[in-house]
Amino acid sequence: MHVRRASSSDLEDLVDLCLQARAESGVGRQLCSDDRALLRDQLAVLASVPDGVTLVATCDGEPAGMVLGRLLGPGLLSGTLVLSLDAVYVRPHQRRRGLGHAMLQSVAELADAAGATDVYAAPLPGSRGMQRFLARLGFAPAAAHRTVGTGALLRRLALDVPAPARRPASRGLEDLIERRRRARARAAGEPERARQTGASMSMQVSRAVHRRLPSASSTTTS
Structure with a gap:
């Protein structure tokens, strides 16, 4: 079992892991694109930028899991640096072997070395196993995200005309x-x-x- 930073030779394995996570999650595009070429380009950019975090986990030499994230801040809404995790995924047949724990150990060490005060994670809706795993490691609710398609939002705004203001x-x-x-x-x-x-x-x-x-x-x- 080994966790390391992903290199250019790991891109195809990361694409496979992303597509498998997408199919398992049931939320489709909320996780990632289903276009392999586009995914490869996005992962290559994430791995190349200084604040990008791309970790790949192997078990017996086989790609078994990944961590994708970014170092964010300080910014307008936060005065500190944080590590935000976009994806933490382990293949189903490699679970319950300590791989997730090993990946989060690497994440914590990376955050500490970068001076990040907090680690954020956004598990996908319905991923009860990941929710329990993160809660066991001390992750607590911090905020809720909502999503809407741009076209749907424009249509709703056109229909939702504000009523005249009362005196x-x-x-x-x-x-x-x-x-x-x-x-x-x-x-x-x-x-x-x-x-x-x-x-x-x-x-x-x-x-x-x-x-x-x-x-x-x-x-x-x-």
Whole structure:
């Protein structure tokens, strides 16, 4: 049993391991592409960059497992360097032989040498064995990831039109107080207007009656 950094001669074996992990996981493209040529190019780039982590594990000289990851940070959201594991995989017939433990031992030593304060792992949904294995080694939940296709997201955004913003509750309360104030002002003004209207009507009636009365000096003779 041996764990070492992958070299260019290990690329085809790593591609095989990635495709086997993809088929076993059931989440398809969330893990990797199914295009061998594309996978080979991606793995070659990961192995060549300074912050890339590509480990291959062999058992009796046969490729049996792999670790793929990256050293990340410091960045905007973290002030420390961390080692993020994208994939930890052991072939089914090579499991329960200590290979996963040996690979994580190499990961821990690499992280310590690089000055990484934490090791992150994102086991695939449904991989209960890997979940239990990581929990046994002290890995605790840190965050949850969600994924959506770009096309599906664009369609949902087009349908999910935001509703018009409601006025703040405080503004609605101010409007209610103002309406009540105006109503009270109108109610207080009604008696005065009624009195003025009644006085005006009395004067008009008095004038009309006065015009229609007969003159006191008028007489008739036979």
